[in-house]
Amino acid sequence: MACVPRFRESGFNRRPFGCHRYDVYSPKLHRQITLFGRHALDLWITLEASSSVLSYCERPIIIPGSRPVRAFDFWVQRAEGEELLVLMRNQVQKSSDNEEPASDIQSLSGTSVEGIPIRCIDPGDMTDHQITLANWGSIIRDLAAFERFIPEPLCNDVKARLDTRKSIAQLQSELSDFDASTVRLAIFQLLHRGEAVCSELATHRLTRNHVIARP
Structure with missing residues (x-):
């Protein structure tokens, strides 16, 4: 049965203070997406590389009560169900307009929003997989450019x-x-x-x- 995505486009596009912007093409979604920060880029590569991921969407909805306002990094659909992914930040940063620092993201783990379970991702867990990320990054770039051929x-x-x-x-x-x-x-x-x-x-x-x- 075909997957009908709950989320089809980003619901929040404010670039976090100090984050690099990456504009990439998703062979899985057949559309352009924008990512903020290297950790989000690495997490995106893992979602594209995983055949168990049927669909996903970047920054689908706002994290309730977040200050400064922040979205979940990804919504993900697999055959066994949905989840919302949020990257934990190694440092608490303040935004350019002096808003208060973000709340403890890790406390969201095991809760849910709109009935979708939340999973927190430690960016450090991806540092042990740099070869995988580099290889799949190369594969995805080639498919993005030449898949139609x-x-x-x-x-x-x-x-x-x-x-x-x-x-x-x-x-x-x-x-x-x-x-x-x-x-x-x-x-x-x-x-x-x-x-x-x-x-x-x-x-x-x-x-x-x-x-x-x-x-």
Whole structure:
């Protein structure tokens, strides 16, 4: 059954004081999104990379009682249900107009808003996954730019050849009728959909030697 997203666009777009702005394209949502801060960018990459995430929305609603006003970082829809994600901040910062510092975000953990459970994310938990984030960041950028050029029959052909584990280079060699970069993109598409896996994405920077397998 197709997922009908509860939230389709950001409900709060004020950039937090001192945060960098990132404008990115989501292959999963097929739209442009804006993120504030590196931690939000990293969390977005994990949502795009996870095949269990059916849909999501950046900054969907305001955190009740937050001062300065702040939104939840993401609403996420999975097959097993919804959740609201909020990034804990390592430091309490004041906004440019001298509002009071934000309340303790961690106290929201285990509560809910509009019947949606809240989960707090410690940005430090993502620092141990920098190779994964870098690899998936590269994959997502390539899909954002070139996904429309990937022939679906090629994706099916790649998937049919995964009865045994094969490297990206082997698949490119076997599918030499196609440009090697297009074969690589088809592999990325399968990884993004969860129709193929590559354990080395978590341990080594992405190369043609990475081994692709069926889930």
